[in-house]
Amino acid sequence: MKTLILNAGSSSIKYKLFEMSNEQVLAEGLVERIGEAVGKIRHIVGDKETLIEEHFADHRVGLDRVANLLVDRNLGVIKSSKEVTKVVHRVVHGGDKFVAPALLNQKVIDAIKENISLAPLHNPPNLLGIEVSLTIFKEAVQIGVFDTAFHQTMDEDAYSYALPKELVAKHKIRRYGFHGTSHSYVAKRSAEILGKDLSKCNLITLHLGNGCSAAAIQRGKSIDTSMGLTPLEGLVMGTRCGDLDPAIPFFLSKEEGISIEEVDKILNKQSGLKGLCGSNDLRDIALKCEKGDSLSRRALDIYVRRIKKYIGSYIAVIGPVDAIVFTAGVGENSAIVREMVCAKLDHLGIEIDKSLNEQKGKSARMVQTVNSKVKILVVPTNEELEMARLSEEI
Numbered sequence: 001m002k003t004l005i006l007n008a009g010s011s012s013i014k015y016k017l018f019e020m021s022n023e024q025v026l027a028e029g030l031v032e033r034i035g036e037a038v039g040k041i042r043h044i045v046g047d048k049e050t051l052i053e054e055h056f057a058d059h060r061v062g063l064d065r066v067a068n069l070l071v072d073r074n075l076g077v078i079k080s081s082k083e084v085t086k087v088v089h090r091v092v093h094g095g096d097k098f099v100a101p102a103l104l105n106q107k108v109i110d111a112i113k114e115n116i117s118l119a120p121l122h123n124p125p126n127l128l129g130i131e132v133s134l135t136i137f138k139e140a141v142q143i144g145v146f147d148t149a150f151h152q153t154m155d156e157d158a159y160s161y162a163l164p165k166e167l168v169a170k171h172k173i174r175r176y177g178f179h180g181t182s183h184s185y186v187a188k189r190s191a192e193i194l195g196k197d198l199s200k201c202n203l204i205t206l207h208l209g210n211g212c213s214a215a216a217i218q219r220g221k222s223i224d225t226s227m228g229l230t231p232l233e234g235l236v237m238g239t240r241c242g243d244l245d246p247a248i249p250f251f252l253s254k255e256e257g258i259s260i261e262e263v264d265k266i267l268n269k270q271s272g273l274k275g276l277c278g279s280n281d282l283r284d285i286a287l288k289c290e291k292g293d294s295l296s297r298r299a300l301d302i303y304v305r306r307i308k309k310y311i312g313s314y315i316a317v318i319g320p321v322d323a324i325v326f327t328a329g330v331g332e333n334s335a336i337v338r339e340m341v342c343a344k345l346d347h348l349g350i351e352i353d354k355s356l357n358e359q360k361g362k363s364a365r366m367v368q369t370v371n372s373k374v375k376i377l378v379v380p381t382n383e384e385l386e387m388a389r390l391s392e393e394i
């Protein structure tokens with residue numbers, strides 16, 4: 001059985017084809033710059049990477065090209081696109097309707113459309129990918145996996161904002177949380193590494209990529225998370241500010257004489273690490289820190305302090321923690337961030353082993369000292385595999 005995972009963005013389509021009998025990746029790639037004069041596909045089969053540059057007028061043309069590539073005599077991995085029996089789509093916002101993957105019938109598609117106001121940048125391209133895929137992979141079962149679903153186990157205490165209840169009800173304003181597929185994958189993987197049943201694990205999972213979020217996982221279920229109604233809340237991210245005094249947007253709008261849309265752009269695209277020091281890439285920032293750049297050092301300190309504050313607050317709500325789990329681009333690769341986050345937390349039973357932490361590796365590993373009560377794990381995330389696995393459950 002072959003399962004195709006699709007993640008459609010505003011001008012891109014990420015794809016990965018799995019043979020599900022052994023969870024082997026047959027092909028993967030990324031179509032970029034859809035709608036621009038010259039588009040690009042990076043198509044990977046095993047060790048072989050092929051770069052294609054041509055014009056993709058829209059998502060249909062882009063996905064059609066992917067379907068052709070998959071059956072191509074030289075670059076393909078299947079004989080006919082009919083071999084793709086399932087297409088699984090990433091959908092960013094499922095609102096409060098979806099606690100698990102869903103078969104994409106008209107009712108589900110309409111429900112995703114209803115959530116557009118909650119994720120105006122993400123749900124429309126996700127829907128476009130679904131629409132196009134339904135016409136190209138006509139015989140495949142089409143399934144939606146929602147970034148928000150894993151966090152639907154949160155209690156009302158955790159997901160509520162202290163706003164007037166009429167407005168909350170009218171606009172469905174609440175914390176939803178995102179990166180759910182990643183938190184779910186690393187939580188399961190952590191339980192395996194700890195040799196415990198997931199339903200007995202208390203974890204704090206830290207997805208630190210360009211977007212960043214933390215989740216408090218109690219007995220295997222998400223009971224709190226740092227992102228909220230939108231992915232803007234919580235940790236300091238690459239270009240997003242995370243937590244703010246809610247009065248700041250009004251203050252900025254008034255003092256700068258700018259529209260609320262402009263403020264929105266500043267908070268989402270020009271803030272976070274980029275706003276603080278000019279770069280949103282932890283590799284650059286770490287390098288500049290080594291060279292004594294004080295602006296970069298300050299940005300890193302602010303980034304790390306926010307993570308520490310979430311760890312402290314999550315320990316307060318979930319009780320004894322089995323493990324702190326680092327994942328995504330920064331979490332998996334940046335030893336300095338892991339070291340700074342765990343520094344001086346020995347009073348909470350968290351002690352990182354400097355030399356284990358500095359060892360590079362692609363596989364999941366433990367990096368705590370022998371005395372550390374809390375395990376510290378580095379677990380590479382695999383959102384596509386988790387989507388493929390979750391889609392087997394319906």
Ligand code: AMP
Binds near residue numbers: 238283
């Ligand atoms: P992601 O969103 O998970 O793809 O993560 C992307 C981010 O991970 C980049 O913007 C970098 O800040 C960070 N990153 C990737 N590789 C490294 C590395 N080797 N060291 C430090 N940070 C890294």
